[in-house]
Amino acid sequence: MNMLINGAFVPSCTGAVIExxxxxxGNLLDTVPSASKEDSDQAVEAARRAFPGWSRTPVFDRACLARRFLSLVETNRExxxxxxxxxxxxxxxxSRIEVNNILLSWNLFIEKARHLYGTILPPGLEAGQAHNLVAVNRVPLGVIACILPFNFPCNLFSQKVAPALLSGNCVIIKPATDNPLTVLRLGxxxxxxxxxxxxxxxxxxxGASLGDILASHPKIDAISLTGSSEVGIHVAxxxxxxxxxVMLELGGNDPFIVLPDADLDAAVKEAVTARFFYSGQICCAPKRYLVHSCVYEAFLEKLTRAVSGIHCNDPMSEEPGMGTLISE
Structure with missing residues (x-):
């Protein structure tokens, strides 16, 4: 599957691909281009050419296109x-929950875009301004690079791309290396x-090559990254x-605290879900369990029993279970 540059799906200038x-x-699903600096420059120039017209497009018209996109997502959700x-x-x-979240998020941002009001500063706030009424309006920034993580590509696609587009910016989206296909389909x-x-x-x-190209590019006005703290520091x-x-959403500390008066059955259920959802590959999954000594043994026994009942199985299966890690 090729990448999207200036309205066309194209391979890399170098012909390099990623499996x-x-x-x-372990089966091969597809190959995607490995974008070069020349590819990136073409994408940035296309975005800069599109920006003047898109930034002047009324919010109502942008919202109409967004709703049309959501209709297509609805049709293709499965x-x-x-x-x-x-x-x-x-x-x-x-995965169905995550795709459904596209509809929720975009509808929220569509409504929010209709309320990006300006500010009126009354006369007389500064010397010599007794008869001046000042209007402050929000304007689009320009070209925004959106670097997505592997664990929630649809969620982060929505959270980064929707507000940027609806407020009149052009976007360059970089999906994760291991799972770019769904984001390409959304494109x-x-x-x-x-x-x-x-x-x-x-x-x-x-990420190590294309991410650096986008972060350092002089014609990109902002970059939004969700990833590890180490990568966030490097991008900044x-x-x-x-x-x-630079907008960063990075790793967390995430203690899970169990107090003496806790409902242990409820605590264990939440602990297992929080830690093992998507095989534990979540930045806000609990990293430490802090359990009061008076309930420690009882909590540990219930938690051990619950965890022992988790089994890995086919991600496409409707049966309960846990999927696989994204890579070895």
């Missing part, structure tokens, strides 16, 4: 969920919905010379 495999079976499960190792029930649906060429680019490649340092805006 995408099913982490459960195919999207299946694609996400196969390339991510995520249980199909969890295709955005194109099908009628978003102008250049407003959306989807570049595939390895790489972006610093260009003074672009």
């Amino acid at each position: 995408v495999t099913d982490p459960y079976t 195919d999207l969920a299946a694609c996400l499960s196969r390339e991510s190792g995520k249980k199909i029930a969890q 295709a649906l955005l194109k099908e919905a009628g978003f102008p060429d250049g407003t959306i680019q989807v570049l595939t490649g390895r 340092q790489t972006a610093a010379p260009t003074l672009k805006k």
Whole structure:
């Protein structure tokens, strides 16, 4: 599956590709381009050309395109969920929830975009301004790079791309190396919905190379990353010379605290879900369990019994269980 640059699905200029495999079976699902600096430059230039027209497009018209996109997601939701499960190792029930979250998130941002009001500063706030009424309006920033993680590509696609597009920015989306296919399909649906060429680019490649290119690019105005703290520090340092805006959502500490008066059955159920949802590959999954000494033994016994009942099985199976890790 090719990447999306200026409204066309294209290979890399170099012809280099990355294999995408099913982490459960090990089978090859597809290949995607490994974007080069030349590919990235083409995407950035396309976005910059599209920005003047898109930034002047009324919010109402942007919202109409977004709703058309959501209609296409609704039509293709089962195919999207299946694609996400196969390339991510995520249980199909969890993938369906994530695809449904696209509808929830985009509708929220559509409504929010209609309320990006300006501010009126009354006369007389400064010397010599007794008769001046000042209007402050929000304006689009420009070209925004959105770097997505592997664990919740649809959720983070929505949280980064929807507000950027609806507020009049152009986006360059970099999905995770291991599971880019669902995001590429979402890019295709955005194109099908009628978003102008250049407003959306989807570049595939390895984070260490493509991420650095985007973070350091002088014609990208902001970068939004969800990933590890180490990668976040690196991206911030790489972006610093260009003074672009940097938005980071990074790893957490996440203690799970059990107090003496806790309902232990409820605590264990929550502890297992929080730690083992998507095979534990979540930044906010509990890293430490702090259990009061007076309930420690009882909690441990119940937790051990619950965890022993978890079994890995086919991510596409409707049976309860846990999927696979994204990679070895």
